[in-house]
């Protein structure tokens with residue numbers, strides 16, 4: 001008879017004794033899982049129990065009462081639970097899930113590779129800017145996954161431990177840098193590839209040096225400091241400058257990145273200030289556990305947040321497409337008419353005057369014919385820019401279609417509108433457009449109308465402005481006419 005103390009390793013009283021007899025299906029399954037070399041790495045006590053059950057042995061309580069292997073297995077689970085109660089959250093999670101760190105790493109590797117695969121698969125169907133960001137994100141996920149895979153290989157003695165330690169951290173930092181790139185690409189901001197490559201190379205070099213010299217504390221501190229800095233960069237990119245209103249997902253993700261950065265900073269100063277020993281990734285102390293908990297939670301929440309950011313960006317892109325003219329980037333006619341109708345309602349309640357300008361570029365067909373269609377497009381963009389610079393923030397400006405623009409001027413009398421129209425005309429005439437080497441002379445004709453009493457009706461206003469524009473054209477162009 002062999003005495004087995006399943007909880008003894010953990011200071012828990014021995015619940016049962018095992019000896020040959022009986023059999024049990026769940027214990028068999030566990031044992032077979034263990035034998036086929038899966039990632040389920042059983043503790044010695046569990047292994048003995050499973051072996052006992054598999055080879056048909058029977059358990060006895062300390063009182064001498066026989067128990068089935070199933071009962072013994074239940075006792076083991078109870079022992080693990082008692083062990084979990086006193087453990088740090090992540091460790092407790094692993095114990096309750098009957099997982100060892102290698103199992104966790106295997107699952108994280110599979111999750112990272114799977115996540116990258118899914119992102120790469122769907123990325124091409126998104127707009128180019130979002131696709132680029134998704135590629136960077138997926139590549140970052142893959143690198144992070146490879147980092148966990150190195151730990152598994154080291155655990156199975158397939159890769160020398162120093163190589164795994166240094167390589168894993170370098171890959172993790174590289175993956176995190178790519179997350180930063182993804183955020184910058186989404187927000188259409190520039191970043192220096194060389195600076196990021198420099199951080200990556202420095203991480204690799206500092207790891208080789210500290211591993212070679214055996215400076216374990218320094219290695220852990222510098223690696224944690226690098227990682228904290230990169231997460232801080234991600235947080236800043238997400239939070240600053242203030243994200244566009246309604247995009248709270250940027251704020252949530254930024255705060256998450258900031259929290260991870262703080263945890264990593266604690267780990268960086270730990271060997272100097274707190275003194276909790278960390279030499280090996282599997283060390284079980286609170287700083288290490290806090291770091292892994294943050295990385296695990298950050299990985300899951302970060303993926304969710306990135307998905308929501310992509311959805312948000314797609315929404316913004318669709319809104320942009322539906323609301324703005326693709327060439328000049330000012331409002332299209334549909335949105336202009338909706339906003340103008342709202343503005344007229346507001347003006348009616350306040351009894352304020354509202355003016356409308358209809359603007360048409362003179363002899364634009366000749367611009368196309370002489371300089372080509374691309375030059376015509378460039379001229380349209382420049383005219384829109386010139387006028388936008390001369391207008392107030394609350395004025396509504398749109399491309400009505402072709403080479404025709406509309407401007408709604410809230411709280412503006414006819415005289416004021418006429419002066420504004422003349423300013424726009426002169427600004428266009430003196431703007432001095434060039435297309436390549438060629439100078440293009442452009443003028444505009446403008447029809448002005450104003451309404452200061454009911455009915456505040458957009459189609460009436462538009463009709464009057466069109467008539468005024470017709471007069472301006474008839475009277476020789478490059479002029480302002482009022483109706």
Ligand SMILES: Nc1nc2c(ncn2[C@@H]2O[C@H](COP(=O)(O)OP(=O)(O)OP(=O)(O)O)[C@@H](O)[C@H]2O)c(=O)[nH]1
Pocket residue numbers: 327360361362363364365366368372373374375376377380401402403473477
């Ligand atoms: N390049 C370019 N040309 C455009 C665009 N939209 C409309 N046009 C051109 O604008 C020209 C407008 O010509 P017309 O309506 O005859 O007017 P115009 O030549 O400006 O003459 P007036 O308005 O009478 O002074 C046409 O040749 C259109 O092809 C555009 O998006 N890009």
